[in-house]
Structures are given as structure tokens and as C-alpha cells.
Amino acid sequence: MSGLFGSSASATATNTVGDLKQDVQLNNGPEDTISDVAFNPTPTDPKDFLAVSSWDKKVRIYEILGNGQGEGRHLYEHDGPVFSCDFFKDGQKVVSGGADKQAKVCDLATGQTVQVAQHDAPVRAVRYFEANGQPMVVTGSWDKTIRYWDLRQSTPAATVACQERVYTMDVRNNLLVVGTADRYINVINLAEPTKFYKTIQSPLKWQTRVVSCFTDASGFAIGSIEGRCAIQYVEDKDSSLNFSFKCHRDPTQGNVTNVHAVNDISFHPQHGTFSTAGSDGTFHFWDKDAKHRLKGYPNVGGSITATTFNKTGTIFAYAVGYDWSKGYQGNNPQYPNKVMLHPVQADECKPRPAVKKR
Template identity: 75%
Template sequence: MAGIFGGQPAATQSQNNTLGDLKMDVALASPPEDSITDLAFNPTGNDDLLAVASWDKKVRIYQILSNGSGEGKALIEHDGPVFSCDFSKDGTKVLTAGADKQGKVMDLASGSVQQIAAHDAPIKSIRYFDINGSPMAVTGSWDKTIKYWDFRAQAPVLSVTCQERVYTMDVRDNLLVVGTADRYINVINLKEPANFYKTIQSPLKWQTRVVSCFTDSHGFAIGSIEGRCAIQYVEEKDNASNFSFKCHRDTPQNNVTNVHAVNDISFHPVHGTFSTAGSDGTFHFWDKDAKHRLKGYPNVGGSITATKFNKNGTIFAYAISYDWSKGYQANSASYPTKVMLHPVQNDECKPRPSVKKR
């Protein structure tokens, strides 16, 4: 059988079945000039638009063409490295935030950009949501707060203090998950945004790198710097389904195993399966319900810092750039910085057929 999460495929035939192919992947022209921090696809519309945030203080918006390539569509500039980007629910606006402590929104139709958020320290994450049809943004900062913003007001609607600096954040429907330093995970129901519905410490022993909500908003995945991933359900009744597994770890040699940070986790919008991507320069597709790895891919030649599926799951975008996991001394001018588009084949992300017990 193919390798269970964290395990090795048992036979050559299984390995061939789970080994993915990169030969159809296409690089975006005119990529950012420094490390890439976040990717976002528009959730609606006839075209695929991809926003790319970077340490070069810019967010570039590309239109993905039918031949798999892309062309520049718009540009948003900040006064410092940009750490996060997101699209509005209707796909007409792009939200951005970063080290300059500002959150911005661009209206794609007019090209106008306005500041909508401010913190006392760099903003690590910005995400769109709406309440009763009103467009809103939530920002998470190293100032240990999350703030909610109405696009039409200058002051935050609400500010909530967290235990520590916000490192990662994700929103799906009414579910907001916030990961902070010291491995705290705060779960918020956006119908009651002032309160933590639940707070846990990550089941993973080392620093949280990313949280990502399930497509059905019943739970979330956590990735850490130690090459592990955890699957967590929101409700207590589902706790028996929680588990964690090893990934992005090299084959042991002389009783030493090199582990790599899990930099991003993205859920497939149709199948609910998910990807992990890491400092080791590989990405993998997983089925959390069957607890199986669906596909693993060869090393892409550099750390993968961000990933995202497009709205119907036919394109998987991944960013290759230096992720600072080995400090400034491991960076070099020759390190690749690019965005790759992987055409998703029919079987790559489909869940395994369930085996019914009699």
C-alpha cells in the first residue's frame, strides 16, 4: 500500500503511483525581486488572477492566461516588506499588509488603493470576511492584537489582544483561526468576533508556521518548523479525529534525520484534500480523511514559501524563494525567486475511495 502519513511507500510500484510530475509546470514571467511571502487567487470571475506578496515591498497581481503563463495586471506598493495578501469574496478587491504596519485594499476596476488598517508593529496576516454582506478585514500583528476593519471607517471596529505575536491566520466562512508565538491557537466564531471560542496550544512541539482552515470550516491544519502537520477539528465531539503526522523530513542517515519547516498548507476547493510545502523544496498532496499521501513531488530547487489553489482547483501555484530558515548567511544572489503554476491532473487531489467495513 502507499505510505501512510509520515511513512515510506512499501514498494516500487506504490512509489511510482504516488510520485508526482513537474514537467508541465510553468514559471510566471516577471516574478518578484525578493523572497515571496504569500499567494492569493481570486475566488470568483471568469479569469484567474493571482496576487503575489514579496519582501521587495510590492504585491503583484497577474492574470493567468489559457496557455498557463501569466501577465502583469496591477501593482500595490508598501513602505516595507509585504507579508500577506488576500482577495475579497467577489474578487474585485485585493487586501495587503506588511512590515510597514499598514493594511491596504486595491479596487481592481479603478486601480485605487486606500489604507484600511494600522497596527503598532508589523502586520503578519490580513484576511477578508464579511458580516451581513458588509466587507470587512481582519489583521493579525506582532503587536499581539488582531483587529477588525470596516473598509469605510478609519478606526478598527474591534481590537482583541492575543497571548503573543500573531504569526499566522486563516478565515473560512465564520471560522477564524489565529496562530501566535508560544504555540497558542485561538479559534474565533466571526459571529462573536470579540471572544475566543476556544484556545489550545498546538499539539506540535515547536513553533507554529501556518494554520489553514478546512474547506467545510469544521477544523484546520497546523504546520510547524519541525516538519510536522496536525489536523484539528473545532468541536469537542470530533476530537477523536484529531491527529498529527511527520512530513518534510529527510530519510534518516547515521541515526540523524534532517527536518524542514512546513511553510504553507493549502486546501483543494473542490475535494477538500490539502497540500503541504516546505523548506526542503518539496510539496505533497494529502487526504486527511483516509490518512494517506496522494502525491509527493521532486525537489523544485529551492524552499517553497507559499502555495495556493485557484478557485476550481485546476491550478496549484507555488512560490520558490529563500525562506530565511538558515539565517542570512545561507542566502545568496543566485537563490531562485519565482512562482510556478502546476496544472492539477484529475487524480492528483481526489480523495481515496472509502473502504466500507462489513
């Protein structure tokens, strides 16, 4: 399947058009484009904390208050633009990586930051996971490797060579998915972290922007620069469920369709539905099982560069900023640069009952 979910990329039916009126901007946001956002995942922590990494070389941590406002709690710096950030499972530490070829871990309780990883080229993606209960960090770099780091030692626990530069990476349970240049997708079972469980070429024809693991770790979504998203299951027995669909495209005018990069994909922690967000400044919620778009939202005034749900799925954070999709000339000082918090209404991300054909 390669059609659009529903009838059109631009929602026409009123019940599928989402509302941005309740969305709140974070105060004291970054000074340059936001590269990544991550919420603390700790179910026992009643508070929501949001880590925001930026091209301004800083990582900021905000506490989200009951009124939807965010308050800055901590800030630390890299020696170059920061490309990726992730919370530890306990919500007490943040890991980040960037153009300075390093990954750093910040302990929010003490405010101390330590370098935990080193690569030979910029670190494009960082993710936290646990091996036998031990905190671990995996880093993916433009030096064409991923490296695993046991935080008790200064050298990598293991290094795995990839076919090309690492562009994107995600972890869920024992599933690690690594997307590289030349459209390679490497699937790793973290029980055997130095082996590729499977390598595929992306089913999408153009450059991979993002990979994101399903909530149940049975598969992953891929977003590419040409306004298309693919749903891929890990096991061959489920391959009949794989499909791709078009999204983030302008209505066709005179045989010309403007297509936009899918910059981020985030899965809802409870419902397993997911969001796509793109260079066209829109985000959408989808149900992969019913093959249905749940909601599409109006343009937010600039490209959306990063998204995430909080642990309960009640807040959807999205970053608005210049993503260089129109080159150097597209950037200007008036371009918006902000993090927005969207309160998720009860029906927005709930799956629809699928109509099964017998």
C-alpha cells in the first residue's frame, strides 16, 4: 500500500482537523534551531521534565508545570551544535551528543556533566538503554560506527561498523534500529548488540530522516525527505503488514506537488498510535493498524524539527525552527524558533476500530 491514509494529505473533513488553540510556548527557549526533544520516562515521577538540544550548543531541561507552562531548571553546554538528547530511565540524568564528536551525561541532581563517549566525527544520535539492569548509552556517528558505552568505563564496551554515516537511531526494549546514509536500516537485538539481526534497504526511495520504534518494539516507522513514511515489522512472518504512505505534501497544482521532509516520528506511549511532523510546518496523528489518519493540524508557522510525547501521552511537544530544507537563503532572523506543548485531548490519539476485510 502506498496511498494516502484517508482521502487527502490536507485534512478536509472537520473532525480530522486538529486544534492548536491550547498549545503553549515554552519560555526561555533555545537561541538556534532545536535538534531533539525528550521527556523523562519515569512512571513513578509525577513531574514532567523536558530536555531540549539545540544548534546553539546547549541542552536545556525544563520542568512542565500544571498550567502547561515550562520553567527552566538546568542548562549545560557542548563545544558545538548538539544533535540529540535522551533521558535515562530513572529521569535523573540526560545524555546528549553533537558536532563536538562527544556524548555527555548530565546528572540533574548534582548539575555535574561528564563526557562519556568519543567518536571520530560528529555524534548524530544518542539513546539510553539497559543491559542486564546496567545503564548503557549507544551513540551513532558520521564516522560510520555505533558505539556502546558502559558508564563505569571510559572506552567503548563495543564498536559496530555501519555501511554509512549514522543519521538516526531509536531504541525500545531490546530493539535498536539504526538508519544510515544510502538508505540502509540496521536492526539490532540488544541481547546480541554487536550483530546486525537484520539489514534492509529502506523501502522509501529517498534519504532517511528518522526511524522510530513501535511502542511494543515489534517494528519501526521510517520517515524520508520525500514526504513518505514506511511501517516495517521486524519479523519476516509479519512482512505482510508492512506498507508505506504519502504525507506532508501540498495539494497538487498544475501537475506539481511540493513534497516535504518527514523530520520526526513519535509513538504514543499508551495507544501505540504515532505522529509525523515535517518541513511543511504540520503534524499529524496516525493509526497504523487501522491505516487511518486520526488528526491533521494547521501549519504552525515554520518547519517542525523534533517531537515527543510525555510518559502518559497527555502532552505532545514539538519544536519549530529552520531545518535548512530551503538552503542558506531560506534562513532569516525572523524565522520562528520555539518549543510548543500541545495538550493531547482524549480522542486525538486513540486508535480507531479497524474495518477488517474477510
